[in-house]
Amino acid sequence: MPEKDVILHVEDLKMHFPIKRGVIQRTVGYVHAVDGITFDIYRGETLGLVGESGCGKTTAGRTILQLYKPTAGQIVFEGKDLVKLKNEEMRQIRRKIQMIFQDPYASLNPRMTVEEIISEPLLVHNIENGKEIHDHVRSLLELVGLNPAYVDRYPHEFSGGQRQRIGVARSLALKPDLIVCDEPISALDVSIQAQVVNLLEDLQKEFGLTYLFIAHDLSMVRHISTRVIVMYLGVFVEMADRKTLYENPMHPYSIALLSAVPIPDPKVEEKRKRIILEGDVPSPINPPSGCRFRTRCPLAQAICAEERPEWKEVEPGHYVACHFWYNTKSLQRR
Amino acid sequence: MAELYSIKDLETQFHTREGTVHAVNGVSLSLQEGETLGIVGESGCGKSVSMLSTLRLIPQPPGEIVAGEAIFQGRDLLKLSREELRHVRGAQIGFVFQDPMTSFNPVHTIGKQLMEPLEIHLGMNKKQAWDRAIEMLKMVRIPNPEDRLKDYPHQFSGGMRQRAMIAMALSCSPQVLIADEPTTALDVTIQAQIMDLVLSLRKELGMSIIWITHDLGVVAGIADRVIVMYAGYIVEEARVKDLYAKPEHPYTLGLLRSLPRLDMDEKKRLASIEGVPPVLFKKPKFCPFASRCSFRIEKCLDENPSLMLVGENHKAACWVDTYTGKER
Numbered sequence: 001m002p003e004k005d006v007i008l009h010v011e012d013l014k015m016h017f018p019i020k021r022g023v024i025q026r027t028v029g030y031v032h033a034v035d036g037i038t039f040d041i042y043r044g045e046t047l048g049l050v051g052e053s054g055c056g057k058t059t060a061g062r063t064i065l066q067l068y069k070p071t072a073g074q075i076v077f078e079g080k081d082l083v084k085l086k087n088e089e090m091r092q093i094r095r096k097i098q099m100i101f102q103d104p105y106a107s108l109n110p111r112m113t114v115e116e117i118i119s120e121p122l123l124v125h126n127i128e129n130g131k132e133i134h135d136h137v138r139s140l141l142e143l144v145g146l147n148p149a150y151v152d153r154y155p156h157e158f159s160g161g162q163r164q165r166i167g168v169a170r171s172l173a174l175k176p177d178l179i180v181c182d183e184p185i186s187a188l189d190v191s192i193q194a195q196v197v198n199l200l201e202d203l204q205k206e207f208g209l210t211y212l213f214i215a216h217d218l219s220m221v222r223h224i225s226t227r228v229i230v231m232y233l234g235v236f237v238e239m240a241d242r243k244t245l246y247e248n249p250m251h252p253y254s255i256a257l258l259s260a261v262p263i264p265d266p267k268v269e270e271k272r273k274r275i276i277l278e279g280d281v282p283s284p285i286n287p288p289s290g291c292r293f294r295t296r297c298p299l300a301q302a303i304c305a306e307e308r309p310e311w312k313e314v315e316p317g318h319y320v321a322c323h324f325w326y327n328t329k330s331l332q333r334r
Numbered sequence: 335m336a337e338l339y340s341i342k343d344l345e346t347q348f349h350t351r352e353g354t355v356h357a358v359n360g361v362s363l364s365l366q367e368g369e370t371l372g373i374v375g376e377s378g379c380g381k382s383v384s385m386l387s388t389l390r391l392i393p394q395p396p397g398e399i400v401a402g403e404a405i406f407q408g409r410d411l412l413k414l415s416r417e418e419l420r421h422v423r424g425a426q427i428g429f430v431f432q433d434p435m436t437s438f439n440p441v442h443t444i445g446k447q448l449m450e451p452l453e454i455h456l457g458m459n460k461k462q463a464w465d466r467a468i469e470m471l472k473m474v475r476i477p478n479p480e481d482r483l484k485d486y487p488h489q490f491s492g493g494m495r496q497r498a499m500i501a502m503a504l505s506c507s508p509q510v511l512i513a514d515e516p517t518t519a520l521d522v523t524i525q526a527q528i529m530d531l532v533l534s535l536r537k538e539l540g541m542s543i544i545w546i547t548h549d550l551g552v553v554a555g556i557a558d559r560v561i562v563m564y565a566g567y568i569v570e571e572a573r574v575k576d577l578y579a580k581p582e583h584p585y586t587l588g589l590l591r592s593l594p595r596l597d598m599d600e601k602k603r604l605a606s607i608e609g610v611p612p613v614l615f616k617k618p619k620f621c622p623f624a625s626r627c628s629f630r631i632e633k634c635l636d637e638n639p640s641l642m643l644v645g646e647n648h649k650a651a652c653w654v655d656t657y658t659g660k661e662r
Contacts, residue, residue, distance in 0.1 A: 052521035159610045189376040190548060194592035194606035201603070216522070219551075223594030223604065243599055260526035261596045262551030266574045268597060269555040276530050277523045280491045 005043040007210050013037050013073035015063045032284045033059040035234035046211040048225030056234040057214045061180045098171040102183035104163035108155040115151040121173045140169040161192035178210045218261050222246050230254045233292040240318040250320045253293045255331045338542050339510050340364040344402030346387045356614040358384045359566040370543040372557030380566040381546050382514050389423055425455035428503030432515035438487035445483030448502050455506045470501040493524035512544045562586050565622035572648040582650035584629045629654045
């Protein structure tokens with residue numbers, strides 16, 4: 001296998017949001033949205049980041065783009081730590097890292113035409129002007145499968161899937177290397193989801209893009225990803241290449257999560273055993289001590305409350321954060 | 335099995351500023367005793383509106399139930415007086431709504447809201463209703479029910495609110511439970527809890543269920559029989575195994591092919607259905623799926639197919655046999 005080219009390195013990233021109360025807005029606590037995550041993204045891959053609502057996956061994506069100022073940690077892109085960059089330097093980097101947002105209804109300004117929306121990044125970065133922009137916008141629209149004649153229309157004239165295509169065109173305008181896709185298809189209907197996923201895959205092939213694909217739909221993540229990370233309550237619990245994670249998950253949470261996803265085949269569903277996790281995800285304001293998952297884990301022991309499990313490479317490229325990673329096979333009943 | 339509930343030729347329209355939207359266009363179905371019927375379709379296909387219409391739960395205006403019958407225990411629900419209908423809704427037919435965040439009243443405690451139907455429909459006094467409410471919360475596996483009854487909805491998590499909603503819907507022991515996307519707003523591990531709960535309650539209480547969803551995975555795990563809707567029409571109806579093993583309508587086929595599978599390591603391109611579902615301002619003269627259909631023949635643009643028998647207990651509304659590509 002050729003040497004892997006790391007496009008982005010994240011080191012012990014933390015994002016704690018203060019909770020303020022009272023007249024003088026005293027800080028009374030923190031939401032530990034992201035609490036120490038370390039990973040690499042390789043050039044040309046699609047790294048899937050999955051987890052349930054509130055696990056911090058969206059915050060992680062936004063923090064990488066410095067949309068939030070992280071509490072601690074490093075984000076290294078092209079040899080520079082983005083956390084330490086001045087605003088102007090960061091602005092230059094943003095040309096290379098773009099984002100596609102979840103909600104195609106809220107992420108496009110309703111008062112701007114399609115041309116204004118897609119050309120805004122070009123104007124902000126002062127890259128092209130006049131006629132060039134005009135032609136560029138049209139070619140971008142064609143690229144994402146929209147009729148270039150639609151440039152003067154407003155977002156409300158489009159369906160959800162078409163709007164998401166506009167968001168994709170905007171993110172491509174600056175020819176980025178890395179695109180953070182934050183749940184790009186979860187607001188769309190089933191028959192439209194496949195259209196947008198196919199588009200993202202085609203664009204990746206054509207331009208050699210790298211994706212961080214944040215989602216909660218585990219079936220779609222299996223389809224689109226090269227490697228997958230499972231996140232729970234602000235921390236990573238498992239990371240592996242796609243096939244390994246889905247066929248040989250080792251963390252009890254990954255195993256339970258995968259068993260809970262319904263499969264569209266009654267013959268398979270009939271035979272499957274679901275692992276029903278008790279209770280809800282605890283609050284990230286006071287996360288459980290030791291292992292974050294211990295309050296719902298069917299295998300939890302005393303040590304799980306005392307020590308935070310190590311993020312351990314149990315086989316090449318396969319990381320698990322569990323004290324009993326070698327002993328979770330008993331949970332895997334298909 | 336006896337027929338418990340049936341809908342005949344239901345038509346619902348919404349009169350909007352842009353024009354009249356034909357949301358439900360002649361839906362007929364029947365629910366057998368003890369069965370779980372899944373209704374699948376994408377947003378706007380009329381799956382929720384058709385069920386809400388039969389209990390007259392859509393706002394009129396702008397909605398209007400133009401035609402049809404909803405027969406329950408020999409009576410047409412669409413012709414009952416408000417008072418009579420009130421005794422059916424909540425008492426004999428329970429309803430679980432999609433959004434557990436907004437379907438409770440935020441200013442009353444969970445207990446008060448759980449007791450209300452018991453006092454109204456079953457004539458219980460406060461004490462009896464309180465005890466029964468505790469029992470119901472226990473049944474849906476909410477810990478410390480005595481304390482939780484005093485909580486307000488915002489103190490419950492999403493999964494717990496949906497459990498409480500199910501408890502409320504089942505509190506008067508209805509014969510039919512209609513669940514409208516009950517797990518759509520929930521995380522997948524919580525969805526598994528709710529599905530597990532409903533399946534075991536069905537066994538315990540022996541009720542019939544209509545489960546409305548857009549998720550073909552959920553239906554595969556929970557339904558005995560499935561109805562697929564598109565643009566206000568039923569396009570396919572079959573036993574659950576037949577539908578997945580041998581889908582007959584191109585739309586069903588397309589949906590199943592466009593879904594990646596969790597249990598399969600395939601990297602091939604997803605087969606997407608091009609285009610978007612139509613908004614019907616007029617009743618179509620031809621098949622509403624024709625513009626997106628890869629099996630289209632000339633007849634599809636001339637005449638709208640009605641449901642026809644294509645196999646044992648299997649109906650589809652399509653002129654084309656998708657397995658031979660020829661006209662039926």
